[in-house]
Amino acid sequence: MHLSKTRTATILLLLLNLTACASFTTNEADKAPYYEASFDDKNRAPASFAPAVVAADGTATLDPLYMRTQADYYFAAGEAYSLEGNSAKAIESFKMTLVYDQESPAVSMRLAAEYLKQGMISESLTQAQEAVKKDEKNIEARLLLGGLYSSLKIYPKALAEYSEVLKLQPSNTEAPLYIGALYSEQKQSDKAVKYFESLLKNSEYATPHLAHYYIGRVRLEQADGKFQKAAEASFKKAIELKPDFSDAVISLGMLYTKQKNEAKALAMYREFQKENSPSSRIAEILAQHYIEKGDYEKAYEQLEIVEADSDEPLNVRMKMALILIEQKRFDTAVVKLQEVLKEAPDSDKVRFYLAAVYEEMQKSELAIKEYRKVPVSSTYFGEAVVHAAYLLKGLGRLDEAIEVAQSGLKDRHDQPQVYAIYASLLDEKNDYKAAAKVLEQGLEKFPENAQLRFYFGTINDRLGNKDIVVREMKKVLEVDPNHVQGMNYLAFTYAEMNVHLPEAEGLARKALAIEPKDGYVLDTLGWILYKQNKFAESIKFLEAAHKYQATVSIIAEHLGDAYFKQSMVEKAKRMYHKAADLETDKKKVEEIRNKIFAIERQELANPRLPASVDGAIAAENQQP
Incomplete structure (x- = not known):
């Protein structure tokens, strides 16, 4: 449900925004000891390059300023690598930071973040545990650790960390949220609601609409009628506090749909889109509804909203193109498909549809050109060969059409429609024996293909083999008893x-x-x-x-x-x-x-x- 997603997102946000200074250790006694004898080798660096050494109580330690400078350097490098998306190098840099500042919880937390990006959950968990160990009163570290336990479904330990946060900081607004989410995942609805309600009593909680929303989500999953009413009341309260809160509107719509009152949900969605900045998520719901109802004009309007706000606009544009094709607005469909193809030039599906639109527009040359570009590996290859050959035949270029079909059959032997078009073109050229041979080859691979068997029967009719015609048509009807042509x-x-x-x-x-x-x-x-x-x-x-x-x-x-x-x-x-x-x-x-x-x-x-x-x-x- 949304609660766990919200919690996970917040945890990741915490992980990625920990920008505290690397040098948390200020006690000189905690600095790493360094013995002067270790420099006694034959190839030591020039004295001007060596770190300063400070003598104290008969031991030698590296200069604290040098230690802090090195720690800060590696920490900054780790941050830079992290921003570049290079987690592997960021991890190396943060590990080097710990060499110079072993007691920094912030560095452990940053390491936990990078390990999590790499999917190294156990390593991330270890570093989060280290962060808490280094600073038991660190609220962010405990929230991080609790989040990791929760993601691993180690609920008791997660609950313990969040509870400790509330002991350390009773007014904390995140821990009750996460605890509520934990109980909700474990179907302990009343306990979950109790923690969400506690947020409403917290004067420091700045987003009460969210608490009402979470309560509504919990109650929505409970089948009893009284809980459904409670869910409706909570969602309405959330919308009252924040009228442009689309998540609450969608959830309330889900409730109405569940109650078989889809018309009410749709009316609410339309009203929201009219009165607020349109929501792309609501637009998706409305678009799908309009498509199912065949109201493509309204569906297209909603998809334009989705397109403007989508991280993956290609799929949306493809839907829009298909609507334009359905409306026979072929010129606009071509433009839309070309936009998609420009961003995804290897999309065989888009290329096939572009070719099909050109064919509908009777722009045969352009259609043939696009059909011929559909790769052999594509699931659309067989159909592309059939259409290209058919169009060439229509242009009076029968020999070229036969070459296309012949080449297509050479490239792919698993496309029954290619056998059929090749045979039909040979039939067109009155080469009945060659057509019959092609169909025989096809039937060896696809003996249960009724259409190939039907064509084989018709070719034998051309050859005057009436007995074979009767035999093959009977076989067609064995495979498909309702084969009208057979x-x-x-x-x-x-x-x-x-x-x-x-x-x-x-x-x-x-x-x-x-x-x-x-x-x-x-x-x-x-x-x-x-x-x-x-x-x-x-x-x-x-x-x-x-x-x-x-x-x-x-x-x-x-x-x-x-x-x-x-x-x-x-x-x-x-x-x-x-x-x-x-x-x-x-x-x-x-x-x-x-x-x-x-x-x-x-x-x-x-x-x-x-x-x-x-x-x-x-x-x-x-x-x-």
């Missing part, structure tokens, strides 16, 4: 083979139940009904299919066939003309136009004769 393709294949038509109809109807507006599924069902001579019923589904897929030649042709079977000759001719205009395959266009010519020949030969009685024409038009 159901539809198997059903259509049965229709084209003119086999298992009742089963085909069942598959098509199941697919349609899942995707009721899929034009291809509607076409399949209509065509199966046509094959079963249910022409009137087939027209309903084929017309619906044409409505959803008005630019697909085969659907228009099927509808024309159904119209013709129902003697709707003019409608049939219109559909055939449309199908011919939409078709790109010259051979297929010729087949469709032959149907039109057949109708026209019949009309010239006997304009009054119903089309359905002309056996030759009917047989010709029954061909798919």
